[in-house]
Amino acid sequence: MPKNLQDTTTLHNGVKMPWLGLGVFKVEDGQEAIDSVKAAIKNGYKSIDTAAIYQNEEGVGQGIKEAGVPRDELFVTSKVWNSDHGYEETLQAFETSLEKLQLDYLDLYLIHWPVPAQGKFKDTWRALEKLYKDGKIRAIGVSNFKEHHLEELIKDAEIKPMVNQVEFHPNFAQKSLRAFCKEHGIQLEAWSPLKQGQLLDDPTLTKIAKIHGKSTAQVIIRWDLQSGVVTIPKSTKEHRIISNADVFDFELTQEEMDLIDELDTNQRAFADPDEFNKA
Template sequence: MPQLGFGVSEARDAEASVTEALARGYRSIDTAAVYGNEEGVGRAIAASGIPREDLFVTTKVWNGHQGCDHALDCAAASLERLGLDHVDLYLVHWPTDAFAECVQTWSGLEQLHSDGRARAIGVSNFRAGHLQRILVLGGTVPAVNQIELHPHLQQHEMRALHAAHGIRTEAWSPLGRGAVLQEEALRRIAERLDATPAQVVLRWHLQQGHIVIPKSDTPQRIAENRAAADLELTDDDVAAIAALHVAGEAGRIGPVPTDPGV
Protein backbone atom coordinates (compact mmCIF):
# COMPACT_ATOMS: atom_id res chain seq x y z
CA MET A 1 0.00 0.00 0.00
CA PRO A 2 1.48 3.38 -0.94
CA GLN A 3 2.08 5.45 2.16
CA LEU A 4 0.70 8.60 0.50
CA GLY A 5 -2.73 8.16 -1.06
CA PHE A 6 -5.72 10.24 -2.12
CA GLY A 7 -9.07 10.49 -0.32
CA VAL A 8 -12.43 11.42 -1.83
CA SER A 9 -14.67 11.99 1.19
CA GLU A 10 -16.99 14.93 0.40
CA ALA A 11 -15.35 15.39 -3.01
CA ARG A 12 -17.32 17.79 -5.21
CA ASP A 13 -16.52 15.71 -8.30
CA ALA A 14 -14.77 12.46 -7.42
CA GLU A 15 -14.23 11.46 -11.04
CA ALA A 16 -12.44 14.72 -11.85
CA SER A 17 -10.43 14.71 -8.62
CA VAL A 18 -9.29 11.10 -8.99
CA THR A 19 -8.45 11.69 -12.66
CA GLU A 20 -6.22 14.59 -11.61
CA ALA A 21 -4.68 12.63 -8.73
CA LEU A 22 -3.81 9.67 -10.94
CA ALA A 23 -2.26 12.02 -13.50
CA ARG A 24 -0.15 13.53 -10.71
CA GLY A 25 1.23 10.14 -9.70
CA TYR A 26 -1.05 9.00 -6.89
CA ARG A 27 -1.70 5.27 -7.04
CA SER A 28 -3.75 4.74 -3.86
CA ILE A 29 -7.39 5.88 -3.82
CA ASP A 30 -9.60 5.76 -0.70
CA THR A 31 -13.39 5.83 -1.02
CA ALA A 32 -16.39 4.33 0.82
CA ALA A 33 -19.92 3.20 0.12
CA VAL A 34 -21.35 6.00 2.25
CA TYR A 35 -19.49 8.67 0.25
CA GLY A 36 -21.76 7.99 -2.71
CA ASN A 37 -18.96 8.43 -5.25
CA GLU A 38 -17.66 4.92 -5.95
CA GLU A 39 -19.02 5.08 -9.51
CA GLY A 40 -17.08 8.27 -10.21
CA VAL A 41 -13.92 6.75 -8.77
CA GLY A 42 -14.45 3.69 -10.94
CA ARG A 43 -14.87 5.76 -14.08
CA ALA A 44 -11.66 7.66 -13.36
CA ILE A 45 -9.76 4.42 -12.79
CA ALA A 46 -11.11 2.86 -15.98
CA ALA A 47 -10.28 5.92 -18.08
CA SER A 48 -6.76 6.28 -16.66
CA GLY A 49 -5.32 3.32 -18.55
CA ILE A 50 -3.17 2.51 -15.51
CA PRO A 51 -2.74 -1.26 -15.07
CA ARG A 52 -4.93 -2.56 -12.24
CA GLU A 53 -1.93 -4.13 -10.51
CA ASP A 54 -0.37 -0.68 -10.17
CA LEU A 55 -3.34 0.73 -8.24
CA PHE A 56 -4.38 0.35 -4.61
CA VAL A 57 -8.11 0.86 -4.07
CA THR A 58 -9.79 1.06 -0.65
CA THR A 59 -13.49 1.13 0.13
CA LYS A 60 -15.58 0.53 3.26
CA VAL A 61 -18.77 -1.05 4.59
CA TRP A 62 -21.07 1.39 6.42
CA ASN A 63 -23.02 0.63 9.60
CA GLY A 64 -26.31 0.06 7.81
CA HIS A 65 -24.74 -2.99 6.17
CA GLN A 66 -23.05 -4.55 9.18
CA GLY A 67 -23.48 -8.27 9.84
CA CYS A 68 -21.97 -11.00 7.69
CA ASP A 69 -24.54 -11.26 4.88
CA HIS A 70 -25.14 -7.53 4.71
CA ALA A 71 -21.40 -6.82 4.57
CA LEU A 72 -20.99 -9.29 1.71
CA ASP A 73 -23.88 -7.67 -0.17
CA CYS A 74 -22.41 -4.21 0.44
CA ALA A 75 -19.03 -5.34 -0.87
CA ALA A 76 -20.60 -6.82 -4.01
CA ALA A 77 -22.43 -3.54 -4.68
CA SER A 78 -19.25 -1.51 -4.11
CA LEU A 79 -17.28 -3.68 -6.55
CA GLU A 80 -20.01 -3.25 -9.16
CA ARG A 81 -20.00 0.53 -8.74
CA LEU A 82 -16.20 0.62 -8.92
CA GLY A 83 -16.13 -1.66 -11.94
CA LEU A 84 -13.59 -3.92 -10.23
CA ASP A 85 -13.42 -7.61 -9.37
CA HIS A 86 -11.53 -6.89 -6.14
CA VAL A 87 -10.37 -4.09 -3.89
CA ASP A 88 -6.97 -3.96 -2.30
CA LEU A 89 -8.29 -3.00 1.13
CA TYR A 90 -11.82 -3.32 2.54
CA LEU A 91 -12.57 -1.64 5.85
CA VAL A 92 -15.29 -1.69 8.48
CA HIS A 93 -16.03 2.03 8.31
CA TRP A 94 -17.25 2.51 11.90
CA PRO A 95 -17.54 0.32 15.01
CA THR A 96 -20.93 -0.74 16.34
CA ASP A 97 -22.06 -1.16 19.93
CA ALA A 98 -23.33 -4.70 19.36
CA PHE A 99 -20.54 -7.24 19.90
CA ALA A 100 -22.29 -10.00 17.90
CA GLU A 101 -22.81 -7.70 14.93
CA CYS A 102 -19.16 -6.65 15.03
CA VAL A 103 -18.02 -10.28 15.00
CA GLN A 104 -20.42 -11.16 12.15
CA THR A 105 -19.20 -8.24 10.06
CA TRP A 106 -15.58 -9.26 10.55
CA SER A 107 -16.49 -12.81 9.51
CA GLY A 108 -17.89 -11.39 6.28
CA LEU A 109 -14.69 -9.46 5.64
CA GLU A 110 -12.65 -12.60 6.24
CA GLN A 111 -14.73 -14.34 3.57
CA LEU A 112 -14.01 -11.50 1.15
CA HIS A 113 -10.31 -11.84 1.91
CA SER A 114 -10.41 -15.61 1.49
CA ASP A 115 -12.12 -15.53 -1.89
CA GLY A 116 -9.90 -12.76 -3.27
CA ARG A 117 -12.43 -9.95 -3.47
CA ALA A 118 -10.38 -8.03 -0.88
CA ARG A 119 -6.61 -8.42 -0.86
CA ALA A 120 -6.50 -7.10 2.69
CA ILE A 121 -9.09 -6.21 5.34
CA GLY A 122 -9.08 -3.73 8.17
CA VAL A 123 -11.08 -1.30 10.26
CA SER A 124 -11.69 2.40 10.63
CA ASN A 125 -12.41 4.55 13.69
CA PHE A 126 -11.84 1.60 16.05
CA ARG A 127 -10.64 2.38 19.56
CA ALA A 128 -8.83 -0.04 21.87
CA GLY A 129 -11.91 -1.89 23.03
CA HIS A 130 -13.23 -2.27 19.51
CA LEU A 131 -9.93 -3.71 18.33
CA GLN A 132 -9.87 -6.18 21.19
CA ARG A 133 -13.19 -7.57 19.96
CA ILE A 134 -11.45 -8.56 16.73
CA LEU A 135 -8.11 -9.62 18.21
CA VAL A 136 -9.62 -12.03 20.76
CA LEU A 137 -11.20 -14.02 17.93
CA GLY A 138 -7.75 -15.32 17.01
CA GLY A 139 -8.41 -14.98 13.28
CA THR A 140 -7.27 -12.34 10.82
CA VAL A 141 -5.60 -9.33 12.42
CA PRO A 142 -6.76 -6.05 10.80
CA ALA A 143 -4.12 -4.86 8.37
CA VAL A 144 -5.02 -1.21 8.98
CA ASN A 145 -6.95 0.98 11.39
CA GLN A 146 -7.90 4.26 9.75
CA ILE A 147 -8.40 6.90 12.45
CA GLU A 148 -8.62 10.65 12.84
CA LEU A 149 -5.00 11.71 13.26
CA HIS A 150 -3.29 15.08 12.92
CA PRO A 151 -0.97 17.30 15.00
CA HIS A 152 -3.82 18.34 17.34
CA LEU A 153 -4.88 14.69 17.88
CA GLN A 154 -1.79 12.48 17.72
CA GLN A 155 -3.37 9.25 19.02
CA HIS A 156 -0.29 8.06 20.92
CA GLU A 157 -2.04 5.17 22.67
CA MET A 158 -3.70 3.86 19.52
CA ARG A 159 -0.47 4.07 17.55
CA ALA A 160 1.31 2.05 20.24
CA LEU A 161 -1.48 -0.56 20.26
CA HIS A 162 -1.30 -0.84 16.47
CA ALA A 163 2.47 -1.32 16.58
CA ALA A 164 2.14 -4.05 19.19
CA HIS A 165 -0.16 -6.07 16.92
CA GLY A 166 1.32 -5.32 13.51
CA ILE A 167 -1.57 -3.06 12.48
CA ARG A 168 -0.73 -0.10 10.23
CA THR A 169 -1.96 3.33 11.30
CA GLU A 170 -3.76 5.31 8.60
CA ALA A 171 -4.70 8.95 9.13
CA TRP A 172 -7.93 10.45 7.93
CA SER A 173 -8.28 14.23 8.12
CA PRO A 174 -4.48 14.40 8.27
CA LEU A 175 -4.57 18.21 8.12
CA GLY A 176 -7.26 18.52 10.78
CA ARG A 177 -9.59 20.06 8.19
CA GLY A 178 -7.16 22.94 8.02
CA ALA A 179 -7.43 23.81 11.71
CA VAL A 180 -3.79 22.97 12.41
CA LEU A 181 -2.36 24.94 9.52
CA GLN A 182 -2.48 28.26 11.36
CA GLU A 183 0.00 27.09 13.99
CA GLU A 184 3.03 29.38 14.11
CA ALA A 185 5.40 26.42 14.54
CA LEU A 186 4.23 24.99 11.22
CA ARG A 187 4.52 28.35 9.50
CA ARG A 188 8.14 28.72 10.63
CA ILE A 189 9.08 25.24 9.42
CA ALA A 190 7.29 25.81 6.12
CA GLU A 191 9.06 29.10 5.54
CA ARG A 192 12.47 27.51 6.14
CA LEU A 193 11.73 24.64 3.76
CA ASP A 194 10.05 26.85 1.13
CA ALA A 195 6.96 24.70 1.54
CA THR A 196 3.36 25.09 2.66
CA PRO A 197 2.17 24.27 6.20
CA ALA A 198 0.05 21.48 4.70
CA GLN A 199 3.13 19.94 3.09
CA VAL A 200 4.95 20.10 6.43
CA VAL A 201 2.11 18.28 8.21
CA LEU A 202 1.92 15.61 5.53
CA ARG A 203 5.68 15.11 5.71
CA TRP A 204 5.37 14.77 9.50
CA HIS A 205 2.85 11.99 8.99
CA LEU A 206 5.12 10.21 6.53
CA GLN A 207 8.13 10.42 8.84
CA GLN A 208 5.99 9.04 11.68
CA GLY A 209 5.19 6.03 9.50
CA HIS A 210 1.51 6.84 9.05
CA ILE A 211 -0.39 6.02 5.90
CA VAL A 212 -2.02 9.29 4.86
CA ILE A 213 -4.87 10.16 2.47
CA PRO A 214 -5.22 13.93 1.99
CA LYS A 215 -8.13 15.07 -0.15
CA SER A 216 -8.59 18.08 -2.38
CA ASP A 217 -10.65 19.17 -5.38
CA THR A 218 -8.00 21.69 -6.48
CA PRO A 219 -5.34 20.56 -8.98
CA GLN A 220 -2.68 22.79 -7.40
CA ARG A 221 -3.34 21.39 -3.92
CA ILE A 222 -3.41 17.82 -5.25
CA ALA A 223 0.06 18.38 -6.72
CA GLU A 224 1.35 20.18 -3.61
CA ASN A 225 0.22 17.39 -1.32
CA ARG A 226 2.00 14.83 -3.45
CA ALA A 227 5.21 16.89 -3.34
CA ALA A 228 5.28 16.64 0.47
CA ALA A 229 7.05 13.32 0.03
CA ASP A 230 10.13 15.22 -1.18
CA LEU A 231 10.58 17.18 2.06
CA GLU A 232 12.64 16.16 5.08
CA LEU A 233 11.98 17.35 8.64
CA THR A 234 14.67 17.64 11.29
CA ASP A 235 14.34 16.12 14.76
CA ASP A 236 13.65 19.63 16.06
CA ASP A 237 10.84 20.02 13.52
CA VAL A 238 9.28 16.75 14.60
CA ALA A 239 9.53 17.78 18.26
CA ALA A 240 7.89 21.15 17.52
CA ILE A 241 4.97 19.39 15.82
CA ALA A 242 4.69 16.85 18.64
CA ALA A 243 4.18 19.79 21.00
CA LEU A 244 1.01 20.78 19.12
CA HIS A 245 -0.95 17.81 20.52
CA VAL A 246 -4.03 18.83 22.51
CA ALA A 247 -4.65 16.71 25.59
CA GLY A 248 -7.68 14.46 25.85
CA GLU A 249 -10.34 14.68 23.15
CA ALA A 250 -10.19 18.47 22.77
CA GLY A 251 -8.19 18.22 19.57
CA ARG A 252 -10.70 15.93 17.87
CA ILE A 253 -12.78 17.41 15.05
CA GLY A 254 -14.82 14.35 14.09
CA PRO A 255 -17.28 12.31 16.15
CA VAL A 256 -15.96 10.28 19.06
CA PRO A 257 -16.34 6.50 18.60
CA THR A 258 -17.75 5.01 21.79
CA ASP A 259 -15.17 2.62 23.24
CA PRO A 260 -16.75 -0.51 24.73
CA GLY A 261 -13.70 -1.10 26.92
CA VAL A 262 -11.33 -4.07 26.93
Protein backbone atom coordinates in the same frame (compact mmCIF):
# COMPACT_ATOMS: atom_id res chain seq x y z
CA MET B 1 11.21 6.45 5.27
CA PRO B 2 9.26 6.88 2.00
CA LYS B 3 11.33 8.61 -0.68
CA ASN B 4 8.70 9.14 -3.38
CA LEU B 5 4.98 8.99 -4.09
CA GLN B 6 5.20 5.37 -5.23
CA ASP B 7 6.89 4.11 -2.05
CA THR B 8 4.96 1.55 -0.02
CA THR B 9 4.69 0.07 3.44
CA THR B 10 4.34 -3.71 3.70
CA LEU B 11 1.25 -4.88 5.58
CA HIS B 12 1.48 -7.92 7.86
CA ASN B 13 0.19 -10.20 5.09
CA GLY B 14 2.90 -9.04 2.67
CA VAL B 15 0.69 -6.69 0.59
CA LYS B 16 2.35 -3.39 -0.27
CA MET B 17 0.29 -0.25 0.45
CA PRO B 18 1.29 3.25 -0.75
CA TRP B 19 2.26 5.68 2.03
CA LEU B 20 0.31 8.51 0.41
CA GLY B 21 -3.03 8.45 -1.38
CA LEU B 22 -6.04 10.51 -2.37
CA GLY B 23 -9.00 10.66 -0.01
CA VAL B 24 -12.38 11.48 -1.56
CA PHE B 25 -14.57 12.22 1.48
CA LYS B 26 -17.11 14.93 0.52
CA VAL B 27 -16.07 14.77 -3.13
CA GLU B 28 -19.23 15.00 -5.23
CA ASP B 29 -20.11 11.96 -7.33
CA GLY B 30 -19.96 12.40 -11.07
CA GLN B 31 -17.54 14.74 -12.81
CA GLU B 32 -15.88 16.08 -9.65
CA ALA B 33 -15.00 12.57 -8.45
CA ILE B 34 -13.94 11.48 -11.95
CA ASP B 35 -11.68 14.53 -12.44
CA SER B 36 -10.14 14.31 -8.96
CA VAL B 37 -9.20 10.64 -9.38
CA LYS B 38 -7.86 11.17 -12.90
CA ALA B 39 -5.78 14.17 -11.75
CA ALA B 40 -4.31 12.16 -8.88
CA ILE B 41 -3.42 9.14 -11.03
CA LYS B 42 -2.02 11.37 -13.80
CA ASN B 43 0.30 12.97 -11.23
CA GLY B 44 1.64 9.70 -9.87
CA TYR B 45 -0.80 8.71 -7.12
CA LYS B 46 -1.38 4.97 -6.85
CA SER B 47 -3.81 4.89 -3.89
CA ILE B 48 -7.45 6.02 -3.89
CA ASP B 49 -9.60 5.83 -0.74
CA THR B 50 -13.40 5.94 -0.90
CA ALA B 51 -16.35 4.47 1.08
CA ALA B 52 -19.94 3.44 0.49
CA ILE B 53 -21.25 6.35 2.59
CA TYR B 54 -19.32 8.90 0.48
CA GLN B 55 -21.77 8.05 -2.31
CA ASN B 56 -19.11 8.62 -4.95
CA GLU B 57 -17.90 5.08 -5.69
CA GLU B 58 -19.36 5.26 -9.22
CA GLY B 59 -17.44 8.46 -10.00
CA VAL B 60 -14.27 7.06 -8.45
CA GLY B 61 -14.62 3.88 -10.51
CA GLN B 62 -15.18 5.86 -13.70
CA GLY B 63 -12.14 8.03 -12.91
CA ILE B 64 -10.01 4.92 -12.46
CA LYS B 65 -11.32 3.51 -15.74
CA GLU B 66 -10.68 6.73 -17.68
CA ALA B 67 -7.19 7.16 -16.19
CA GLY B 68 -6.13 4.12 -18.20
CA VAL B 69 -3.56 2.83 -15.73
CA PRO B 70 -3.24 -0.98 -15.32
CA ARG B 71 -5.40 -2.14 -12.41
CA ASP B 72 -2.53 -3.93 -10.69
CA GLU B 73 -0.65 -0.61 -10.39
CA LEU B 74 -3.39 0.90 -8.22
CA PHE B 75 -4.42 0.44 -4.59
CA VAL B 76 -8.17 0.99 -4.12
CA THR B 77 -9.85 1.15 -0.70
CA SER B 78 -13.52 1.21 0.23
CA LYS B 79 -15.47 0.72 3.47
CA VAL B 80 -18.64 -0.97 4.69
CA TRP B 81 -21.11 1.46 6.28
CA ASN B 82 -22.79 1.18 9.69
CA SER B 83 -26.21 0.22 8.34
CA ASP B 84 -24.67 -2.80 6.57
CA HIS B 85 -23.06 -4.39 9.64
CA GLY B 86 -23.67 -8.13 9.91
CA TYR B 87 -22.34 -11.14 7.98
CA GLU B 88 -24.75 -11.39 5.03
CA GLU B 89 -25.31 -7.62 4.90
CA THR B 90 -21.57 -7.00 4.56
CA LEU B 91 -21.16 -9.57 1.78
CA GLN B 92 -23.93 -7.82 -0.13
CA ALA B 93 -22.56 -4.32 0.60
CA PHE B 94 -19.16 -5.39 -0.72
CA GLU B 95 -20.63 -6.64 -4.01
CA THR B 96 -22.54 -3.36 -4.39
CA SER B 97 -19.34 -1.34 -3.87
CA LEU B 98 -17.42 -3.52 -6.30
CA GLU B 99 -20.10 -3.09 -8.95
CA LYS B 100 -20.20 0.70 -8.52
CA LEU B 101 -16.40 0.87 -8.74
CA GLN B 102 -16.41 -1.36 -11.86
CA LEU B 103 -13.68 -3.49 -10.31
CA ASP B 104 -13.08 -7.23 -9.92
CA TYR B 105 -11.42 -6.90 -6.50
CA LEU B 106 -10.45 -4.35 -3.84
CA ASP B 107 -6.98 -3.84 -2.45
CA LEU B 108 -8.33 -2.90 0.98
CA TYR B 109 -11.78 -3.10 2.56
CA LEU B 110 -12.46 -1.58 5.97
CA ILE B 111 -15.20 -1.64 8.60
CA HIS B 112 -15.95 2.10 8.60
CA TRP B 113 -16.96 2.41 12.30
CA PRO B 114 -17.19 -0.17 15.10
CA VAL B 115 -20.74 0.91 16.13
CA PRO B 116 -20.42 -0.97 19.45
CA ALA B 117 -24.08 -0.31 20.29
CA GLN B 118 -25.05 -2.71 17.47
CA GLY B 119 -22.74 -5.46 18.70
CA LYS B 120 -22.24 -6.69 15.13
CA PHE B 121 -18.70 -5.77 14.16
CA LYS B 122 -17.41 -9.32 14.76
CA ASP B 123 -19.99 -10.70 12.31
CA THR B 124 -18.97 -7.98 9.87
CA TRP B 125 -15.33 -8.98 10.32
CA ARG B 126 -16.14 -12.64 9.58
CA ALA B 127 -17.56 -11.50 6.25
CA LEU B 128 -14.36 -9.58 5.50
CA GLU B 129 -12.31 -12.67 6.38
CA LYS B 130 -14.39 -14.73 3.92
CA LEU B 131 -13.98 -12.16 1.15
CA TYR B 132 -10.23 -12.08 1.84
CA LYS B 133 -9.94 -15.88 1.73
CA ASP B 134 -11.97 -15.90 -1.49
CA GLY B 135 -9.43 -13.55 -3.08
CA LYS B 136 -11.86 -10.68 -3.55
CA ILE B 137 -9.86 -8.36 -1.25
CA ARG B 138 -6.06 -8.22 -0.98
CA ALA B 139 -6.10 -6.79 2.56
CA ILE B 140 -8.74 -6.18 5.24
CA GLY B 141 -8.87 -3.73 8.09
CA VAL B 142 -10.90 -1.37 10.22
CA SER B 143 -11.47 2.33 10.62
CA ASN B 144 -12.09 4.36 13.79
CA PHE B 145 -11.37 1.41 16.08
CA LYS B 146 -10.02 2.25 19.54
CA GLU B 147 -7.71 -0.12 21.40
CA HIS B 148 -10.53 -1.88 23.24
CA HIS B 149 -12.45 -2.41 19.98
CA LEU B 150 -9.34 -3.96 18.45
CA GLU B 151 -8.75 -6.16 21.49
CA GLU B 152 -12.34 -7.40 21.32
CA LEU B 153 -12.07 -8.09 17.59
CA ILE B 154 -8.68 -9.81 17.71
CA LYS B 155 -9.86 -12.10 20.52
CA ASP B 156 -12.10 -14.08 18.13
CA ALA B 157 -10.69 -13.17 14.72
CA GLU B 158 -8.92 -15.67 12.48
CA ILE B 159 -7.10 -12.83 10.75
CA LYS B 160 -5.82 -9.68 12.43
CA PRO B 161 -6.70 -6.34 10.80
CA MET B 162 -3.93 -5.13 8.52
CA VAL B 163 -4.89 -1.44 8.75
CA ASN B 164 -6.67 0.88 11.20
CA GLN B 165 -7.70 4.18 9.60
CA VAL B 166 -8.39 6.82 12.24
CA GLU B 167 -8.62 10.53 12.94
CA PHE B 168 -4.99 11.60 13.16
CA HIS B 169 -3.42 15.05 13.02
CA PRO B 170 -1.03 17.14 15.16
CA ASN B 171 -3.81 17.99 17.65
CA PHE B 172 -4.84 14.34 18.01
CA ALA B 173 -1.81 12.14 17.60
CA GLN B 174 -3.25 8.94 19.12
CA LYS B 175 0.05 7.92 20.78
CA SER B 176 -1.36 5.03 22.77
CA LEU B 177 -3.29 3.62 19.80
CA ARG B 178 -0.24 3.98 17.56
CA ALA B 179 1.83 1.97 20.03
CA PHE B 180 -0.88 -0.70 20.25
CA CYS B 181 -1.15 -0.99 16.47
CA LYS B 182 2.62 -1.17 16.07
CA GLU B 183 2.80 -3.95 18.67
CA HIS B 184 0.16 -5.95 16.76
CA GLY B 185 1.50 -5.29 13.27
CA ILE B 186 -1.48 -3.11 12.28
CA GLN B 187 -0.64 -0.20 9.99
CA LEU B 188 -2.11 3.11 11.18
CA GLU B 189 -3.61 5.36 8.52
CA ALA B 190 -4.71 8.98 8.95
CA TRP B 191 -8.00 10.39 7.78
CA SER B 192 -8.47 14.16 7.88
CA PRO B 193 -4.70 14.67 8.34
CA LEU B 194 -5.12 18.44 7.89
CA LYS B 195 -8.05 18.56 10.37
CA GLN B 196 -10.17 19.86 7.47
CA GLY B 197 -7.90 22.89 7.13
CA GLN B 198 -8.14 23.95 10.79
CA LEU B 199 -4.37 23.62 11.30
CA LEU B 200 -3.17 25.57 8.30
CA ASP B 201 -2.62 28.81 10.26
CA ASP B 202 -1.02 27.22 13.33
CA PRO B 203 2.04 29.37 14.28
CA THR B 204 4.36 26.42 15.01
CA LEU B 205 3.51 24.72 11.73
CA THR B 206 3.74 27.91 9.65
CA LYS B 207 7.16 28.70 11.16
CA ILE B 208 8.48 25.23 10.30
CA ALA B 209 6.94 25.51 6.81
CA LYS B 210 8.75 28.82 6.21
CA ILE B 211 12.11 27.26 7.16
CA HIS B 212 11.66 24.54 4.52
CA GLY B 213 10.00 26.72 1.88
CA LYS B 214 6.94 24.50 2.08
CA SER B 215 3.24 24.94 2.87
CA THR B 216 1.78 24.11 6.27
CA ALA B 217 -0.17 21.27 4.67
CA GLN B 218 3.04 19.79 3.27
CA VAL B 219 4.69 19.95 6.70
CA ILE B 220 1.74 18.10 8.30
CA ILE B 221 1.77 15.41 5.60
CA ARG B 222 5.55 15.03 6.02
CA TRP B 223 5.09 14.70 9.80
CA ASP B 224 2.55 11.91 9.18
CA LEU B 225 4.97 10.01 6.98
CA GLN B 226 7.94 10.45 9.33
CA SER B 227 5.66 9.23 12.14
CA GLY B 228 5.12 5.99 10.20
CA VAL B 229 1.47 6.81 9.41
CA VAL B 230 -0.10 6.28 5.96
CA THR B 231 -2.01 9.41 4.95
CA ILE B 232 -4.77 10.28 2.45
CA PRO B 233 -5.28 14.06 2.13
CA LYS B 234 -8.36 15.07 0.16
CA SER B 235 -8.52 17.67 -2.58
CA THR B 236 -10.53 18.23 -5.74
CA LYS B 237 -8.12 20.79 -7.21
CA GLU B 238 -5.27 19.45 -9.33
CA HIS B 239 -2.69 21.98 -8.07
CA ARG B 240 -3.44 20.94 -4.47
CA ILE B 241 -3.34 17.26 -5.34
CA ILE B 242 0.14 17.88 -6.80
CA SER B 243 1.18 20.03 -3.82
CA ASN B 244 0.04 17.44 -1.25
CA ALA B 245 2.37 14.91 -2.84
CA ASP B 246 5.35 17.30 -3.06
CA VAL B 247 6.70 16.20 0.32
CA PHE B 248 9.59 13.93 -0.58
CA ASP B 249 12.31 16.54 -1.17
CA PHE B 250 12.68 17.66 2.45
CA GLU B 251 12.90 16.12 5.90
CA LEU B 252 11.77 17.41 9.27
CA THR B 253 14.48 17.43 11.94
CA GLN B 254 13.93 15.56 15.19
CA GLU B 255 13.51 18.92 16.91
CA GLU B 256 10.79 19.92 14.43
CA MET B 257 9.08 16.54 14.86
CA ASP B 258 9.11 17.08 18.62
CA LEU B 259 7.64 20.59 18.27
CA ILE B 260 4.78 19.23 16.17
CA ASP B 261 4.28 16.36 18.65
CA GLU B 262 3.81 19.00 21.36
CA LEU B 263 0.72 20.31 19.53
CA ASP B 264 -1.14 17.16 20.62
CA THR B 265 -4.07 18.14 22.88
CA ASN B 266 -5.56 14.62 22.70
CA GLN B 267 -8.88 16.12 21.63
CA ARG B 268 -10.94 14.78 18.78
CA ALA B 269 -12.34 17.20 16.22
CA PHE B 270 -14.83 14.58 15.07
CA ALA B 271 -17.00 11.79 16.49
CA ASP B 272 -15.98 9.44 19.29
CA PRO B 273 -16.14 5.85 17.96
CA ASP B 274 -17.71 4.65 21.21
CA GLU B 275 -20.69 6.91 20.61
CA PHE B 276 -20.98 7.22 16.83
CA ASN B 277 -23.79 4.97 15.58
CA LYS B 278 -25.27 6.93 12.69
CA ALA B 279 -26.98 4.61 10.23
